[in-house]
Amino acid sequence: MATQRKQRMTIVSFIVVGSAIAVGLVLFALNEGINVFYTPSEVAQGEVPSGQNFRIGGMVKSGSLRSGELQGTEVQFMATDCLVDIPVSYTGVLPDLFREGQGVVADGYIDGNGVFQASQILAKHDENYMPAESVAAMEASGATCDP
Amino acid sequence: MGSFASFADFISMGGYAVYVWSAYAFFALVLLVNIWQPLMARKKYFRQQLKREQVQAERARAQQEHEEMRNGNAT
Amino acid sequence: MWKWLYKLGSPKWFYTMTGQYMPWLVGLTVILLGVGLVWGLAFTPPDYQMGENYRIAYIHVPSASIAMGCYYMMACMAAAFLIWRIKMADMVAKACAPVGMTFTAAALFTGSVWGIPTWGTWWIWDARLTSTLIMLFLFIGVMALRSAYDSAQSGAKASAVLTLVGVVNVPIIKYSVEWWNTLHQGASNLSLSNTAANPPEVWVPAFFVGFGLLGFFLIAIILRTRNEILIRERRTDWVSDILGDARGEN
Amino acid sequence: MLGVKDLYCERDDRVLFRNLGFETAAGDIWQIQGSNGSGKTTLLRILCGLNDEYQGEIHWNGQALHKVRADFHRQLFYLGHAPAINKTLTPRENLRWFCASRGLDKTDEIKQALNSFKLYGYDDLPCYQLSAGQQRRVSLARLKLSAAPLWIVDEPFTALDKAGVAELEAFLESHADNGGTVILTTHHSLNMKSPVKTIDLDALATQVAA
């Protein structure tokens, strides 16, 4: 009887201690930040070496989109997180949701001129769904970060 | 047609017909499968149970016949 | 409360009870799903950005929610079966796996189809999509493990253990959009007061579809569970009575 | 029919038999005797050509076995320890494949063969639902279908109940009476009317040791 309880206590305390360590490590990890795509600010701070392939995520800066005057299907725009702008260049078909002021995720690398050469552009939708007529009201209220 | 001007508009879904309708079709398929399969399984179960009873009866009969035949040969 | 739970553990009670309430449940489900789907497909105004394509949301989101809920339900049943040996719990868990698998497949398919025009890709290896795919694999694995055993008892217990091991994946699906930067969007903040972003005319039909699908899910589970009850209890008197009735019909 | 001269076999450095010789004729029933591990199964498998780790001569109708292998296999029915029954298939499917693999055109007689081994109405059930004894019966039903004169059967009575054993004995005997040959091993004592020739591997082993 006593031994059974003692055994169980050993195992339980082992598990409790282990879980505590695990929680500590997770908290530490979250503190360090584990990002999978980089914001323009991080890129600007030189956290990503040039020539390296990585993913950048931000908003398409309003008024920065140029396509007509460029060759073929090339487009250029600024990706921004409201703090830093990074010029992005891409050749290819853009997704429907790609709009100025909307989220964008791009795969590619920074070339020698500091331009992000994207090999793929993905549009990121935000959390809001609304009929077209509410948009005006919404913009008036200034509910979103309008880059 | 609600927010659509015409039925044709509704079908074309503002140019997204392929996406919207294939998604809804798959969804409908999932619903269908989840009803159809258990109902069929139920039918099959009843059929099997009834057949099992028949087979048991038949088994007894065949055994009897076989034994009678053998006894007939023996005598 | 306990008495009720105890009764739920009785296959016969479950069978007769669900038989009684089934018509009501079916009726409610048909109404909810019908209203929700027609409303969402034809009457909601198009989204300001995605236009009509947005209507996929009305099936994508509830499919994904039901799939995740189904895994949780399967895990609870597995735990109940392993801890208290409730046989009914195992029957429900067995019914959950194929249903959950199909709903996960629906979430994946509708999401992918939706992604083609909106994101520009039908697949990306982000955390939400990947963890959803893992859930599909888990459902399949649970079924495969159960059927690999010759002994139904052992198969039931083994798949229950696997179900519980895999349950960590579900919160990962749910919170992946918050923990990592995903291409998939985060949770929408629905509210009755906010009429601009996510106004009621957008989400009310979603509620109808959501609850309708919940009803449908319950129906699907109940149908399968009833079949399972008939198979496992085929030697009992009450099942042979049912069989007798069936013979009369034929 | 099948003859053996000067057969020698060792396994894992242990001599199982040496100087073994016999000659079967039509109508013979031969029983190989010996304790566990004395080499009964090994001998049967050597005779069939499934095992070639022996020295000595085996001949079939006067010719060295390896020269007339195809003909020999046509005339041979072998049944080993394992029943050679696929558990996911039904008895009927199992026997149908057996007929095909022996080049027999007897699919109509399958039901009858099963019935004669008391498997009434079991022909369309997957074999894993059958008990060990019933599976053995499916396996034996092949004897009914086979047209081979030489039967080599290794412990055919395992898993059979008393009545089954008696019937199978009678059946083996009738095969010998019709001019066939039976070579078998069994741990139980045979109860047959016709004379049974025996080979005792244990005796042979003591002879070797001496």
Next chain:
Amino acid sequence: MLGVKDLYCERDDRVLFRNLGFETAAGDIWQIQGSNGSGKTTLLRILCGLNDEYQGEIHWNGQALHKVRADFHRQLFYLGHAPAINKTLTPRENLRWFCASRGLDKTDEIKQALNSFKLYGYDDLPCYQLSAGQQRRVSLARLKLSAAPLWIVDEPFTALDKAGVAELEAFLESHADNGGTVILTTHHSLNMKSPVKTIDLDALATQVAA
């Protein structure tokens, strides 16, 4: 010691036993009898706690078994069909791990235990080099080391020769004489001086059918 009340077990929809009840005392030898597949092994495994697909009560020294599991396992020695001998290890290594897993501090007595089962000088040979009977003896040598009062052994006489069987019988008997309890199954008829209590599962089954 170990008691059972109203035990019921079915497997694959077949009732193996029903209303089984007995109570062992110190000094008892119990033999479980029954034909192949009647459920002897299943019963022993249920008693040990390896199988929990039963209904009914099992108690150990008056307490429900699942409450005193660790204590029960300390007092129990179980030997199943399989010898639980790793073939790549030597007898000594096998027994050493056995001692550790039972919390015994008896590494010095291993050689003696092996010798008492006639394994003189075999203690440092890998077990795959031993014959089946010798492997069985290694397995049995654990009985000598174990301090458990309750022995549950499933067909311990398989693969042993006549002398070995007699010795093992005597050994089991002496354990009972010293106040231990033995529960065993075997297909051969026991030859013991002390009275052997029996449970016949076949009889129980016909009782059920009736």
Next chain:
Amino acid sequence: MSIVIATLRRELLIAFRSPGDMINPLMFFVIAVTLFPLGVGSDKAFLSEIASGVIWVTALLAVMLSMDSLFRSDYEDGSLEQLLLSPQPIYFIILAKVAGHWLISGLPLVILAPVLASMLALPQQSLLPLLAGLMLGTPILTLLGAIGMALTVGLSRSGLLLAVLILPLYIPVLVFGTGLVDSAQGGMGISGLLALLGAMLVLAVCLAPLAIVAALRISVN
């Protein structure tokens, strides 16, 4: 040749009765392919470059792991002995068995490959060569794997041993199969490589059964 048809029928029947044999290789194929984007990064341009290689390597592994169901149960229940004692040509029986196994475990991989290829962003023009290569290559893999399985079926733990024996033999198929896709991507003709793979297939079909039968005789012994 009725024995060939009968054997094929038997194999397919068994597979349909125990669906795990059919579904597990497919599931493995899908899961293992999904591991790669997670492992090497999911950049589309990058994925498209490794796509064909990944699909080939995974197909290789899936075929190899699926071999276990080819002879294992026949060995255990004694059917294999009966097969070797058949007066019918064993060569063709074995061929039929292997063909049945390919239909169950190899062909589904080929059919599923386009879906996985598009998940890995394989360029459109490479798809056909990939499929052609798999169509010719997977039967070779199955035949070679059958030799390895026949050699190891008598051993209780054969999983990794089989891999170590068979994977080196798979290398030529892999080289030509992925070469096919590369050539197509590079705009070169692929008929030469196709012919080579075809030649390998014909050779394997002709010679592998001999090796398999010999190996089975040893295993059964």
Next chain:
Amino acid sequence: MSIVIATLRRELLIAFRSPGDMINPLMFFVIAVTLFPLGVGSDKAFLSEIASGVIWVTALLAVMLSMDSLFRSDYEDGSLEQLLLSPQPIYFIILAKVAGHWLISGLPLVILAPVLASMLALPQQSLLPLLAGLMLGTPILTLLGAIGMALTVGLSRSGLLLAVLILPLYIPVLVFGTGLVDSAQGGMGISGLLALLGAMLVLAVCLAPLAIVAALRISVN
């Protein structure tokens, strides 16, 4: 805790006596890794990009395939029943068994990884993160694999089923393991990811034995 040491000793002894258990996973690792340059092309710059992913995926598969030797022979010879009847804490016995298995089949992979990494031209600065990841990751893989193996040890044909059950659970380890290398290559801190892997390891060590014991009880039944 002498039972832990005794169990470890037993596992290592068995492994040294039957070297196949140790060498086969290594051989598989090497062969499978060499398949990739053949499959995806052997351009050095290109190889170096996929190197870490390939090594991780192959290590995953090698660990998974090596699981068979963890419980199989114990199950077959009846030692597993004895283990479950031991009055000593089974939780720790199982932990010791798994640790022993990792020492035999996981650690050698980590030790061999640098060689394969240089074959695949992995950049120098990525080597350490790769090794650190493997060092923390392979024990997790072994523990998770042991759960799968415990669930399937009673089944005769478990190879592919094990893969289907376990590979999905391996995905998080793969993601973090390769993420570690990528972060290092990108010049970012890796301590966060290391801590995460460590947390997973600690959790696996604590919780997996519970699942393994439960699964073994079912399999032995």
